[in-house]
Amino acid sequence: MSIPVVDFGAFSLSEADVAEEQMLDLSKELESAFSGIGFVFLQNTGITQEEVDRVMAIFKTFFLQPEKEKRPFSRKSFAVSPNHGWVRLELERLNPHRPEDLKESFNVTSLHPDIKWPSGAAKGFQEIQASFFQRCKELSLRVLRVMALGLGLDPEVFLSAHRFLGTEGNSSTLRSLYYPAVNHEKVKEGQLRCGEHSDYGSITLLFCSSAGLQVQSRSGEFICVSFVPGAVLVNVADLMQRWTSDHLVSVVHRVVLPPAGDPSTRQSLAFFVQPDDEALITCCDGSDKYPPVTGGDYLEERIKASYGQN
Numbered sequence: 001m002s003i004p005v006v007d008f009g010a011f012s013l014s015e016a017d018v019a020e021e022q023m024l025d026l027s028k029e030l031e032s033a034f035s036g037i038g039f040v041f042l043q044n045t046g047i048t049q050e051e052v053d054r055v056m057a058i059f060k061t062f063f064l065q066p067e068k069e070k071r072p073f074s075r076k077s078f079a080v081s082p083n084h085g086w087v088r089l090e091l092e093r094l095n096p097h098r099p100e101d102l103k104e105s106f107n108v109t110s111l112h113p114d115i116k117w118p119s120g121a122a123k124g125f126q127e128i129q130a131s132f133f134q135r136c137k138e139l140s141l142r143v144l145r146v147m148a149l150g151l152g153l154d155p156e157v158f159l160s161a162h163r164f165l166g167t168e169g170n171s172s173t174l175r176s177l178y179y180p181a182v183n184h185e186k187v188k189e190g191q192l193r194c195g196e197h198s199d200y201g202s203i204t205l206l207f208c209s210s211a212g213l214q215v216q217s218r219s220g221e222f223i224c225v226s227f228v229p230g231a232v233l234v235n236v237a238d239l240m241q242r243w244t245s246d247h248l249v250s251v252v253h254r255v256v257l258p259p260a261g262d263p264s265t266r267q268s269l270a271f272f273v274q275p276d277d278e279a280l281i282t283c284c285d286g287s288d289k290y291p292p293v294t295g296g297d298y299l300e301e302r303i304k305a306s307y308g309q310n
Contacts, residue, residue, distance in 0.1 A: 013046025031150030081110035095195025
């Protein structure tokens with residue numbers, strides 16, 4: 001199994017218009033990838049590797065600070081957006097049957113003016129994150145438009161459920177993940193950098209700095225994903241699978257430990273695209289394969305499970 005690489009240049013962020021024939025070609029390629037493997041690499045999206053490196057660099061500056069400097073920005077510290085903020089090492093457990101994940105993260109879920117942002121060593125943090133969030137938002141909406149076309153749907157079926165992306169009515173999240181060097185002598189049995197899981201919402205954009213990600217094939221085998229510099233890895237998430245009555249597939253994936261003796265760290269950026277909190281997700285083929293659910297209710301249940309609250 002290999003993840004296809006698709007040239008998205010015809011509909012990149014630098015293109016205002018795109019020919020209908022090019023859109024159709026793109027839509028067929030995405031539909032094939034998302035219905036078969038659930039993942040695709042998009043090249044020439046308009047988001048450059050330099051942009052990604054800039055965001056990763058400012059996040060790494062934050063993560064490498066002492067914990068006392070990060071604690072004031074902890075998740076659940078912001079009433080306007082409870083999922084916004086820093087998540088310490090070994091707090092999440094994405095696979096409930098394994099020990100806690102060996103990662104820390106920072107969730108940008110709100111651009112509200114009342115949010116307090118890191119400064120000091122992480123100078124420019126707010127401006128860099130807000131700008132990259134908007135770039136990811138724009139690309140996500142373009143991908144959703146192409147996906148709808150590939151399914152023979154009016155683009156508004158997806159776009160109208162993401163009208164509040166980037167505002168308080170939508171819980172989409174730009175998450176930076178930092179995987180520190182691993183001391184194999186202290187690792188718990190079965191512990192991973194990130195346990196097996198599928199994503200929760202519509203789609204995910206993933207920007208990686210190195211290898212380590214594995215994707216589960218239909219036979220149940222985990223396949224290593226190659227690092228493709230400059231490309232965006234896009235995958236279908238659980239609500240999109242429900243939305244399309246299992247035509248598009250949300251696939252389990254994980255991040256494994258580096259080999260013993262390998263002191264390397266790992267970084268990634270994930271833009272988790274969620275439908276609006278009040279958007280009602282029903283099967284777009286008119287079936288009742290899955291019951292209707294709002295974007296907000298579904299996300300809340302999945303987040304609770306990640307933190308052992310169910």
